[in-house]
Amino acid sequence: MSNFLSTLTKEQKHSRESDLVAKHKRLVISLAYNFAKQSKNYNDLDDYIQVGYIGLLKAIRKYKGINSLVTMAWKYINWEILNYISKNNKLYKCEFNNNDFIFSDKSSSNFDDYLPTLSQDESNILHLRMSGYTFIEIGAVIGYSRYTARNRYMSVINKIQSTK
Numbered sequence: 001m002s003n004f005l006s007t008l009t010k011e012q013k014h015s016r017e018s019d020l021v022a023k024h025k026r027l028v029i030s031l032a033y034n035f036a037k038q039s040k041n042y043n044d045l046d047d048y049i050q051v052g053y054i055g056l057l058k059a060i061r062k063y064k065g066i067n068s069l070v071t072m073a074w075k076y077i078n079w080e081i082l083n084y085i086s087k088n089n090k091l092y093k094c095e096f097n098n099n100d101f102i103f104s105d106k107s108s109s110n111f112d113d114y115l116p117t118l119s120q121d122e123s124n125i126l127h128l129r130m131s132g133y134t135f136i137e138i139g140a141v142i143g144y145s146r147y148t149a150r151n152r153y154m155s156v157i158n159k160i161q162s163t164k
Contacts, residue, residue: 020060021053024073028052031077035085048081055080075132082130122156129153 032048059076063069118126121142128138139149 017057017060020069021056024056024070027070027073028056028077031074032081035081039085047084051080051084052077078130078132118156118159122152122159125149125152126156 029049029052032045032052035048036042036045055077056073058080059069059073062076063072124142125138128141133141135146135150135153138144138153139146142149144152
């Protein structure tokens with residue numbers, strides 16, 4: 001199935017994209033605010049919002065009309081903001097709460113400083129989970145059951161926590 005915008009003219013696509021971006025503005029702002037709140041750095045909020053809009057636009061352009069656009073956009077927006085943080089050395093100390101990541105005070109410019117040596121599978125699982133994927137989705141991507149994906153994710157968390 002092709003993109004739901006593929007049958008429109010260039011002007012119609014631009015108009016439809018603008019409408020969808022305006023409609024999902026609150027989602028972008030909310031996710032950007034959450035990153036700023038977790039990092040306790042509200043100075044970067046505007047940057048997070050701008051990068052979030054890029055993620056939203058990417059999601060709109062890849063959306064095929066099958067599932068919810070919001071679900072897809074959430075993943076793209078989070079991914080873009082995380083990439084922005086990582087590429088601009090705005091990484092924060094990574095801690096865990098209820099088996100998920102929380103960012104706190106800036107302490108290093110390299111995310112790898114927080115991680116022990118991880119296998120490729122472990123790194124992929126961690127990356128997908130941080131991108132907002134569920135264990136069912138992670139299992140489908142990597143070829144595990146959701147239970148195996150969850151167990152591998154928990155072992156990664158334990159490995160990281162043991163290096164604190």
